[in-house]
Amino acid sequence: MAEILPLKAWRYSHFLNHNIEELTSPLFDVVSAKQREALYRNPYNSIHLSVPRGEQPADEAAYLLEQWKEKGVIQQDPLPGIYVYYQYFKLAGADREYCRKGFICHIKAYDWHERVLLRHENTIPSAVNDRIDLLAKTQLNSSATHGLYTDPEFILERYMDESIKSPIYETEDYQGVRDVLAVIHDRDVIQLFMDVLREKQVLLADGHHRYEGSLEYRKRMMAQNPAHTGFEAYNYHLMYLTNTEADDLRILPTHRVLQNISISDEEFLDRLSAYFTIIPKEDPVELNEVIVGKKWAFGLYLSGNAFKIRLKPEVHHLIDWDVPQEVKDLDLTVMHYFVFQQVLGIDPEVQRNYSGLSYERNFTTCIRQVDTGSARLALITNDVSMEQVKRVCYSGAIMPQKSTFFYPKVICGFLFSSIKEDEFITAPAACL
Template identity: 25%
Template sequence: MPVVKPFRATRPTRDKVGLIASKPYDTYTKAQIEARLDNNPFSFLHIVNPGYKYNKEISGKERFGLVKNRFEEFKEDGSFQQDEKPCYYLHKIIYRNEIQFVGFVGAASTEDYENNSIRKHEDTLKEKVDVFTEYLKTVRFNADPVLLTFPDNAVLEGISQELMQERPEYEFTTTSRETHHFWVIGDEAIKEQIEAEFKAMQHIYIADGHHRSLSSIDLKKKLQAENETHTGYEAYNYFMGFFIPESHLRIHEFNRLVKDLNGLSKDEFLIKLDEQFKIENLKQNYYKPSKPHHFSMYLDGDFYELNLRFRNYDFHDALSRLDAQILYNTILKPILGIEDLRNNSRLEYSQGQKDMAYVKGMIDNGEFEVGFGMYPAKIDEMKTIADEGMKMPPKTTFIEPRLRSGITIYEF
């Protein structure tokens, strides 16, 4: 019975939202960040990159404090305002004039995360969680909602369709060709309906944002320990989420790039692969996997199709059936000697929108020796692994939509 609450978002004014909203900081190149900071004084990047004001690189706790200061300045000059009462928010995103995502922004319960009403499918890195927890404790706001997904729901769909007949509070298009429409849901009857529909669900699932959500749970524990009058209703008991129906998600693969063949010659490597895969050399013919348990490989100027030999592989649970795990179990670990998928300098990941043409380019220019293309995981695989209490390998899924920072901000 997940609890999803309305909250009082701090939001840009209607005239500035298109200028303020930005992609997450780590998705820009250095040159792109500098161009936006130089030419757009309202970009949210000024808040998360406060050293720009002093022409200086600032990191750690000093940076966190300045982030808070920049945010307060944006509020003081009227660029941000907080809603007077708790609301839900409906957000529609159209990518490239064709792909549409529609979901609700609300506050998810840290208790639901802890009792597994919110289910997880990815491992987290403790160091990354600890740093972000400290960041949240200092700045006291979150500008990036966790992406959560739920089974398609006719009532919530009906509410969405009805609201989308009205004029949106925001309507703007970005230079990345994303069009955003945004509605504020303040009607008490509709809010009660939305909350009741989420409560009637068995589970909801994190699609993207495992580190951010766990940081919110760690923060709640810290603040609760410091608060002698803790009631459980404080804002820190929740974190901001973008709740989207399963059918609206787009799941892409992450391809793998490896710098060497672990001391093997090309022929020795192919012979070892033959134990687990039927191999077809496609020469220069580009190949992208079209179904599960098929893999693309690019090696020494040629594309290969690798088809798993089922008789030699043990399918014993949901994780063992996942292609990213199959690649690890059959090639990366036993042949290429890569044990730790999170911390190995020989292995890098490329999200599937760059496809195998990108992998080919990286190998042809000598940065890597072999690359593997994957078939995208499905939402049912993700859910089953989460339900069974297991975790996917890192960089298994690249999920859209990718949310912008600064459209709704959750203060605590």
């Protein structure tokens, strides 16, 4: 099913890569304004390609990219390879060190209806348009999206484990995660990776906007090319692939924060009580703990007052969205239907681009925003399980936007991938 290819990555020259820690950057959708400003001060940091500045940011990035190539700031690896990428990390409150194992390659940008690559979240249109423009101007993937394949036999891990013993880079990133990159050049092993993935569907874990940007760019180029073959460089996308069967695949919750609501606190709670059991709590710092393991339960922090709320089971059938049962059963579907639509009157389509709604992974930040008055309320949720993600993907449906936060995030700057024809391996046979 999934066609993957090795790549000849563009990487920082050996004059710079000994300082690789100063050249990497967070993904464009998680980097904070303060982080950005610090990173922009380094003229060679990868953020200049992934989140460019200026009145015409995509044009600025394209110009800078050509300058970097001409001056040898970045150079293309002479041999194609599969790039092995391991991330070693710990979670708050736990002693165990996890290791998420995966590899970076090119994958064909399949349309959703082909059912080869499956999505699980909605996207925000404005963010997709920005990604298309950047890709069209630079013809460069500055960061890999994150995809998932299922292999209970762990066929590829032994080759990745062997490769990672000879790393290209090893550094600690902004998350406190130890990132290690290696590369496989062996012809037979590369072929094995391609063969294994050819039998798989891929679930898109993270990077829906970047992937959809590649998909839309491919459609544009196909329409302009009457001799389209399917092997042109514009058909492909950069992806980091990990095995869903690994125990080190972590998904963290993404909470919702509303800057304001159009009704009083009293009216909000009164409307909410038609659907939820509401239990006041003394201390807001417990809101993420009192809901753990409880279906359709949320923490609510409203104007400085804390509550545990849980959907009354007898009202769940009222969800009339045209989605499969797998989606109706999700906590976030319950939240978006009953709280945002029924209580606050925000239409589902409006929710996707609602300016007063923000998404926050950090629980403490949610509480602080309400305490400081920058937000009116925060809704704290549980995480989504890998099994739930699979069920939704295989059903053909999608979750509410920002449903998952796969941790840790992939970093930018270890490598870049070009989709210029003269810099790309255009057919499987060419790389073996």
